[in-house]
Amino acid sequence: MIPEIGHFSLIVALALALALAALSLTGAARGIPGFVAVARPAAQGQFVFVAIAFGCLAWSFYSNDFSVLNVASNSNSSLPTAYRIAATWGSHEGSLLLWVLMLSIWMLAVSVFSRSLPEDMVARILGVMGLIAVGFLSFMLFTSNPFERLLPAAADGRDLNPLLQDPGMVFHPPMLYMGYVGFSVAFAFAIAALLDGRLDATWARWSRPWTTAAWVFLTIGIALGSFWAYYELGWGGWWFWDPVENASFMPWLIGTALIHSLAVTEKRGAFKNWTVLLAIIAFSLSLLGTFLVRSGVLTSVHAFATDPKRGIFILCFLAVVIGGSLSLYAWRAHRVEPGGRFELLSRESMLLANSVLLLVACGAVMLGTLYPLFLDALGLGKISVGPPYFESVFMPLMAPAILLAGIGPLVAWRRGDAAQLARQLRWVAIAALLGALFVPLAFGRWAALTSTGLLLAFWILAGTLTALVVRIKSNAKINSAFLGMLLAHAGVGVFVIGITLVKSYETERDLRMAPGDTATLGGYSFRFEGVHELPGPNYAAARGSVTVTRDGETIALLAPEKRIYRVQQNPMTEAAINGGISRDIYVSLGEAVGDGAWTVRVHIKPFIRWIWFGCLTMAFGGLLAASDRRYRAARRREDATAPDATVVRGSTA
């Protein structure tokens, strides 16, 4: 019964989304207040029904209802409860439902937090988002129904892919999707503004907090995924340039460019066309990413069983949504009035250069991701593109972007003061050079790439600090948008330090160890105590124990595991990590080589945590910027003048 309620709720949600898209877009175009008024309640109703559907699917997983095909193929009665719930989005159908749920949450948020916007604008925004919801809901209902029954019911399920049985699975996909889908808000704002012709600074101010919020979620989602890959896969790496990773990284790059471009449009009224285009591209890449992952045109470690019908459906949807918005752009963009003028040395030109660099970097990632497909489609043979391409193309593009990010906050809008900038940059340059020269000395080994990385990192950190000092000295007010920007830039610096030091100074050893053997690496001693069998809830594990000591003092007892999951019989490596600010000690278990001896791999990864700490700092900076008072102030003013809006909210809460 519960799955049928879920299925029915999806159908109701589709009907509501259709009504929302049709009525509110027509209403806004023709100026029919009754139609426009439908937007908010319809969006909220759609949220309620999608949430019910999601709850029903989660319940089917929770209660082990193996008469639902999706549950039978992706869960198992011995699967721990948290993973049973996470398995809700572990399958193709379930992850689409999560996608739509996230979209509905964003629509709900827009419907609640948009009282400062004109009614017809809200109607257009929600209408565009409703159109997207129509596409995805019908995709689910027609090709990938998550509630499909399996008759007769299976006795037990085929289990969730062991790779996904991890706390990371509980948090990573919702965060990532929240970010991915969040760009639909900026997209809907852009389309609404193009339809309306009101493409101005106010539009940019409305879009900014939404875009930044989506970007924050995406940043956290990507960082979580990277951290998960680091400790779960047992390879010790943290980024593999896998097509699916790239699919989430491309919208991030464009989202970053968009945030910066929006700043110019809001403050100076410039780059309007460019900003709109970036908003369209950011969400288009989210859709493209969904297509790449869900259609199976590319092979990847994330690849799932696929069905060509689904691919064609998403591709048509992609063509309609993106093709439609780019046509609208081509049709309307030339009418947009040019913004304020600016000199070559100005914050505008810095931000423009940065967003172009980010766009080009995104293009390079996209080329590498799709190149095998292009060649194949042209009949020129089949190839795969590996990390060497991405590293050699991506790094040189990001280096100038980071240099610019260090300078940007110091340069004035419209026209910068070259002499003053030179004075300020002197200190930044000295700090960066000192850091680049002396930090490698502390590690005892120098390499050109190490110094380059550190130079960039210290450059952006020192530049950011200088910008803060300059602002404090000038007695200007420091708002949270400014602070958030500085924090995010500092996060980039921290992130670059992490990458540089890990790449330069990580050490590893592969050892054959019998119980009682000791090995040393980087000043640490590792004593292998042996391996014992340990049954888990749905797997059998061989757990090794390794005592790590330094100067006779015990630092950690590490227990790396090798697990065999009972249902799918896949072996999984669970690395054991002793984390710290300045280094991670990472131990993973290889193979048994007889007589109680095992191959053991130990890594020392200096400063690797800084990579994720840097990402979190960026995300926190974004959060701070999005919560700036000037976005809230506008809303509070409207609160007083629009008492009826609370009634709407109260009726659906």
Next chain:
Amino acid sequence: MKRFLLPLAIFILLVGFLAVGLKLDPREVPSPLVGKPAPAFELPILQQPDKRFTPGDMRGKVWLLNVWASWCVSCREEHPMLVALSKRGLMPILGLNYKDKGDEANAWLKQFGNPYDLSVVDADGRIGIDYGVYGVPETYLIDAEGVIRYKQIGPLTAAILEQKILPLAMALKK
């Protein structure tokens, strides 16, 4: 107006490629080589670079040729399966180390285990072209006459191994 059409034009081109791409399955491309003799080669052996190997050495045996590289992420996915298979000793498994560096390849085998009776080095990918390798990993089942009987593009899965490759190998052995 014209320059604003550029993004649309690029996008239409992209959709064209994606549409063609949908028809191509990157995993199951029927190889023209199935049923044909395995292309000959003579390549140095990874662990003993002064020795060379040719497929002719395997005459009379049913064997697997697995194309791998240390830079290939999907190889790590299938690797435990190959290691487990090699322990069962059902048939020889040979590796074709594709466009890789010797020290990195050796380190990789050390880390993940070496299921291969031996690996040959195809540093510039020339032999890969003869075999129609388009992505790593790929796996070929070659019979006692030196004829390719099965080709797997992309990582092996337990299902493919147990249901397709092993039964076929057992049948060929008889």
